[in-house]
Amino acid sequence: MSVTDKVIEIIAEQAVLEPSDVTLESTLEDLGIDSMGLVESIFSIEEAFDISVPFNANEPTQGDFDISSVASIIAGIEKLIAEQG
Amino acid sequence: MKRVVITGAGTINALGHNVPSTLEAMREGRCGIGKLEMRDVERLAVQIGAQVRGFETEGLFNRQQLALYDRFTQFTLVAAREALAQSGLDFSGELAAKSGVVLGNSGGGMQTLDENYRSVYEEGKNRVHPFVVPKLMNNAAASHVSMEFNLKGPSFTVASACASSNHAMAQAFQMVRTGMSPVMVTGGTESMLCFGGVKAWEGLRVMSKDACRPFSANRNGMVQGEGAGVFVFEEYEHAKARGAEVLAEVSGFAMSSDAADIVMPSKQGAARAIAGALQDAGLNGEDVGYINAHGTGTTANDKTECSAVADVFGPHADRLMMSSTKSMHGHLIGGTGAVELLACIMAVRDGVVAPTIGYEDPDPECAMDVVPNEAREADVRVALSNAFAFGGLNAVLALRRA
Known part of the structure; x- marks a missing residue:
């Protein structure tokens, strides 16, 4: 399974949606994922890819990890896999 | 209804091993937060905390006691000894039968849990020390205080996460105010700074990796602390009759539940608790000079x-002072309200308001006088202590100058 497919699967499960309902352009807000849902998704992503995602819920827009859309999240994960893999 | 006064106070926390050293640190705006020292600290993403340093148990507890006392119980007994010594009370006869201990605590014997989980899961041992259960149970600290001081009345432990101490002290206050008990020993304790305790908090992604900067625009989370605060709540006439020194009067309290979210705070829930405490104490908003904030950072x-304070106090919110001493002693979770009550006592008794240290950038959403970085002399007649716990459980206490 590609990184994109796996991330979409994780996000879809968190949002209680079908993976086909999650697009690369979707924002977490569109999908109804709140800050707790985001923290849980990041945990699942870290477990799935064996990476550590720098994310602090107090400053979600700070740091390198861009959570503005599904595509930006995937790009961030691919970068972390390349760095930490 | 009886009046309730505080006739003894004790503490141990990252700022000091007793009340005078803690208040001195608060006056000087010292920070008790530093690099954590514990086993496997390198495996933690969050490596800072407000640890109690230089704590030697030798001379404080004997071998048999140490076998039974988790660190949270040790902290409690140190604080209780200081508070009871200051009060000058001895418990016997009817006084002993009616006086008890109500303490706040969240995690219980976390050090004991951590060590023994390691031993059976990581090291594969099949045997643990026989006293694991009596060491780790949340009520162990309250029970040992009751034994050491012969307190035979109502005694138990209250767990409401970060509001545990305030709920406990509110309960003790009620017991004295209604005439049920002439004296109650109360406060709270926590020792969660062990690998598992920090790791669990780390998972929630709300911890700062560098500092606790409450109300500052660049704040980035909370920092854990540890320790205990213990007080003697005494019925006013009882204290007066024996000529006891009164530190402050406890004049009211309120509790509320947000009934909304397990971690996100609610303005309405907080405001109801603050307004309720004023009403219970028979105070107007304008009477309040200082609020010790929950202020987690x-x-x-x-x-x-x-926002809750602004709603309750209206224009007076711009005149009162509100600081978060967690910037100095960290967040003691179940013990935090007890250590923070010391800042309220200092405000009403000594006229010194503890600062919010680490304050760097104003946040328009926290546009209050947060007493940034330096303590201030002020004539404070009434102080409130806020605690708003995970789970949406809130408890606010009101103290008045004696």
Whole structure:
């Protein structure tokens, strides 16, 4: 399974949606994922890819990890896999 | 209804091993937060905390006691000894039968849990020390205080996460106010700074990796602390009859539940507790000079708390002072309200308001006088202590100058 497919699967499960309902352009807000849902998704992503995602819920827009859309999240994960893999 | 006064106070926390050293540190705006020292600290993403340092148990507890006392119980007994010594009370006869201990605590014997889980899961041992259960149970500290001081009345432990101490002290206050007990020993304790305790908090992604900066625009989370605070709550006439020194009067309290979210705070829930405490104490908003904030240093808490205070106090919110001493002693979770009550006592008794240290950038969503970085002399007649716990459980206490 590609990184994109796996991330979409994780996000879809968190949002209680079908993976086909999650697009690369979707924002977490569109999908109804709140800050707790985001923290849980990041945990699942870290477990799935064996990476550590720098994310602090107090400053979600700070740091390198861009959570503005599904595509930006995937790009961030691919970068972390390349760095930490 | 009886009046309730505080006739003894004790503490141990990252700022000091007793009340005078803790208050001195608060006056000087010292920070007790530093690099954590513990086993496997290198495996933690969050490596800072407000640890109690230089704590030697030798001479404080004997071998048999140490076998039974988790660190949270040790902290409690140190604080209780100081508080009871200051009060000058001895418990026997009817006084002993009616006086008890109500303490706040969240995690119980976390050090004991951590060590023994390691031993059976990591090291594969099949045997643990026989006293694991009596060491780790949440009520162990309250029970040992009752034994050491012969307190035979109502005694138990209250767990409401970060509001545990305030709920406990509110309960003790009620017992004295209604005439049920002439004296109650109360406060709270926590020792969660062990690998598992920090790791669990780390998972929630709300911890700062560098500092606790409540109300500052660049705040980035909470920092854990540890320790205990213990007080003697005594019925006013009882204290007066024996000529006891009164530190402050406890004049009211209120509790509320947000009934909304397990971690996100609610402005309405917080405001109801603050307004309720004023009403219970028979105070007007204008009477309040100082609020010891819950002030965790998270984005969500600090702005919600300021907004709740603004709602309750209206224009007076711009005149009163509100600081978060967690910037200095960290967040003691179940013990935090007890250590923070010391700052309220200092405000009403000594006329010194503890600062919010680490304050760097104003946040328009926290537009209050947060007593940034330096303590201030002020004539404070009434102080409130806020506690808003995970789970949406809130408890606010009101103290008045004696």
